[in-house]
Amino acid sequence: MNINFSGNDLYNGFNLAAGIVPSSAIKNVLKGVKVESRNNRVEFTATDLEVLVKYRPSVKECAEEGSIVLPAVRVTNVLREWAGNEDVLMSVEGSACLLKSKGGYFKIAGEDAGQFPDVVVPEAKDMVEIDGEVVSDMARRVMHSVSTVKVRSAFCGVFIRILGEDIVMVAADGNRMSCIKRKVHNSSGVSMDGIIAVKCLTYLQRFVAECRGMLRIGIGEFQIRFAGEKGEVISQLIDGQYPRYEYLLPVGNDRKVEVNRNELLSGVRMASFMTNEGYRVVKLVFKDGKLRLVSRAADVGEAEIEVAVSYEGSAFEISFNPDYVVDALKSSDSETVTMEFGGNDNAALFRTGHEQVEVIMPIER
Numbered sequence: 001m002n003i004n005f006s007g008n009d010l011y012n013g014f015n016l017a018a019g020i021v022p023s024s025a026i027k028n029v030l031k032g033v034k035v036e037s038r039n040n041r042v043e044f045t046a047t048d049l050e051v052l053v054k055y056r057p058s059v060k061e062c063a064e065e066g067s068i069v070l071p072a073v074r075v076t077n078v079l080r081e082w083a084g085n086e087d088v089l090m091s092v093e094g095s096a097c098l099l100k101s102k103g104g105y106f107k108i109a110g111e112d113a114g115q116f117p118d119v120v121v122p123e124a125k126d127m128v129e130i131d132g133e134v135v136s137d138m139a140r141r142v143m144h145s146v147s148t149v150k151v152r153s154a155f156c157g158v159f160i161r162i163l164g165e166d167i168v169m170v171a172a173d174g175n176r177m178s179c180i181k182r183k184v185h186n187s188s189g190v191s192m193d194g195i196i197a198v199k200c201l202t203y204l205q206r207f208v209a210e211c212r213g214m215l216r217i218g219i220g221e222f223q224i225r226f227a228g229e230k231g232e233v234i235s236q237l238i239d240g241q242y243p244r245y246e247y248l249l250p251v252g253n254d255r256k257v258e259v260n261r262n263e264l265l266s267g268v269r270m271a272s273f274m275t276n277e278g279y280r281v282v283k284l285v286f287k288d289g290k291l292r293l294v295s296r297a298a299d300v301g302e303a304e305i306e307v308a309v310s311y312e313g314s315a316f317e318i319s320f321n322p323d324y325v326v327d328a329l330k331s332s333d334s335e336t337v338t339m340e341f342g343g344n345d346n347a348a349l350f351r352t353g354h355e356q357v358e359v360i361m362p363i364e365r
Contacts, residue, residue: 001037001063001064001065001066001067001068001090001091001092001093002061002062002063002064002089002090002091002092003037003042003059003061003062003063003089003090003091004059004060004061004062004087004088004089004090005057005058005059005060005087005088005089005090006058006060006085006086006087006088007079007082007083007084007085007086007087007088007101008083008084009057009058009059010057010079010082010088010090011076011079011080011082011083012057012083012210013044013055013056013057013058013210014033014044014057014070014075014076014079015076015079015080016044016053016055016206016207016210017033017044017045017046017053017054017055017072018033018046018072018073018075018076019046019053019203019206020046020047020048020051020052020053020203021033021046021048021072021073022048025048027115028111029069029111029112029115029116029117030047030048030049030117031071031072031073032046032069032070032071032072032110032111032116033045033046033069033070033072033075034046034067034068034069034113034116035067035068035069035070035090035092035097036066036067036113037062037064037065037066037067038065039065040062041056041059041062042056042057042059042062043055043056044056044057045116046072047117047119049117050197050199050200050235050236051197051199051200051203051233051234051235051236052119052233052234052235053203053207053231053232053233053234054231054232055210055211055230055231056230056231057230060087066092067092067113068092068095068097068110068111068112068113069110069111069112069113069115069116070097070108070110070111071108071109071110074108075099075108078099078106078108079099082099082101082102085101085102086102087101087102088100088101089101092110095109095110095111095112096108096109096110097110119234126188126190126192126218127216127217127218127225127227128162128167128184128185128186128188128190128216128217128218129184129185129214129215129216129217130167130182130183130184130185130214130215130217131213131214131215132207132208132211132212132213132214132215132226132228133208133212134182135167135204135208135215135217135226136204136205136208136209138167138169138180138182139158139169139201139202139204139205140205140331141169141178141180141331141332141353141356142158142169142170142171142178142179142180142331143158143171143198143201143202144171144178144327144328144330144331145171145172145173145176145177145178145327145358146158146171146172146173146198147172147173147174148173149173153238153239153240154195154238154240154241154242154243155172155173155174156197156198156238157171157195157196157197157198157238158170158171158195158196158198158201159171159193159194159195159196159242159245160193160194160195160196160219160224161192161193162184162186162190162191162192162193162217162219163191164186164189164191165183165184165185165186166181166182166183166184167181167182167183167184167217168180168181170242170245172243172245172248175321175324175360175361176324176327176328176358176359176360176361177245177248177358177359178328178331178357178358178359179245179249179356179357179358179359180353180355180356180357181355181356182355184217192218192219193219193242194219194224194237194238195237195238195239195240195242196224196235196237196238197235197236197238199235200224200233200235203233204226204233207226207228207231207233208228211228211229211230211231213228213229214228214229215227215228216228219237221237222236222237223235223236223237224237248347248359249349249357249359250340250342250346250347250348250349250359252342253340253341253342253346253348253349254340254342255286255311255313255316255340255341255342256311256338256339256340256341257286257291257309257310257311257338257339257340257341258309258310258311258336258337258338258339259291259307259308259309259310259336259337259339260307260308260335260336260337261329261332261334261335261336261337261352262335263307263308264291264307264325264329264337265326265329265330267291267293267305267306267307268282268293268322268325268326268329269322269326270293270303270305271293271294271295271303271304271305271322272295272322272323272326273295273303274295274296274297274300274301274302274303275295275297275300275322276297276299276300279297280321280322280323281295281319281320281321281322281363282294282295282319282320282321282322282325283295283317283318283319284317284318284319284320285315285317286309286311286313286315286316286317287315288315289309289310289311289312290306290307290308290309291306291307291308291309291311292304292305292306292307293305293306293307295322316341316344317344318341318344318348318362319344319362319363319364320348320360320362320363321360321363324360325350325360328350328352328358328360329350329352331352331356331358332352332353332356333353334352334353334354337350337351337352338350338351339351344362345362345364346362347359347360347361347362348360348361348362
């Protein structure tokens with residue numbers, strides 16, 4: 001097997017696949033990237049047995065068929081140094097790979113590709129289409145609300161639902177919930193849903209940055225598949241039943257407050273400086289059309305920050321964990337945020353962008 005790449009194409013493609021390779025594994029072959037040449041096309045494959053990635057790099061010339069598993073870290077280090085080179089030649093004979101470029105060569109011991117896990121990827125019958133950057137952006141805006149408590153397995157992932165022309169992503173941890181909705185091209189009118197691991201979505205953001213363009217999404221009983229022009233990402237779904245997130249959206253919150261997103265973000269962040277690990281509380285006091293952010297901790301000090309808001313209702317106050325508010329505001333790119341409140345013990349609704357909401361439970365004091 002002899003292949004000629006540009007240094008940049010080879011490095012970017014191999015490095016992308018290597019990004020899912022586990023740092024430690026029972027089998028040494030799992031620490032590598034499978035390189036396969038077939039029908040004048042090269043494909044890189046890597047997996048950690050939960051997420052599988054396939055990527056087809058651009059090649060200048062491809063002669064003969066063959067395959068090998070190359071050590072991910074070692075080869076990535078070599079290719080990084082040659083990324084600017086016009087040509088990098090890869091020759092494989094048996095379990096040895098020769099990498100040659102301007103100024104030198106490396107002969108690297110590989111693994112038998114036959115020992116690489118034979119992951120069967122069922123063909124998704126029905127798939128929808130959406131711009132990859134939209135999916136990546138949706139994931140970025142909700143992942144901060146995923147639960148880190150492992151026993152709550154369903155909440156340890158992001159719920160995705162496709163219904164009609166809508167795609168929804170939801171994340172929640174019992175104290176807050178993030179929800180965002182966008183449009184998809186669903187010519188078959190299929191409906192599907194599942195719970196995706198954060199690891200998959202984090203990697204998908206990297207995949208999309210390299211493989212720009214449309215993605216086809218298919219959700220089966222056990223797997224979700226994201227397929228693009230140059231590759232695909234397949235992941236096991238998290239087993240469990242996600243709660244009806246629609247029921248968690250508060251209704252009847254009649255106090256509506258408009259505020260500049262950046263000013264509120266700065267104010268909450270500054271107020272949080274006067275809290276401690278054991279008492280993360282910032283009180284929002286609305287009075288006379290103004291908002292005061294108040295925090296106090298006995299062993300730290302106290303702070304009071306005033307933020308301009310648009311509010312004409314009666315005076316009230318409500319307290320939150322400042323980290324939850326900061327996370328919600330950081331996920332927004334809207335200039336103005338609308339906060340909707342009920343009682344001081346009711347969940348608050350933050351409208352942080354187009355079809356994007358954050359629900360945050362207050363802290364009882």
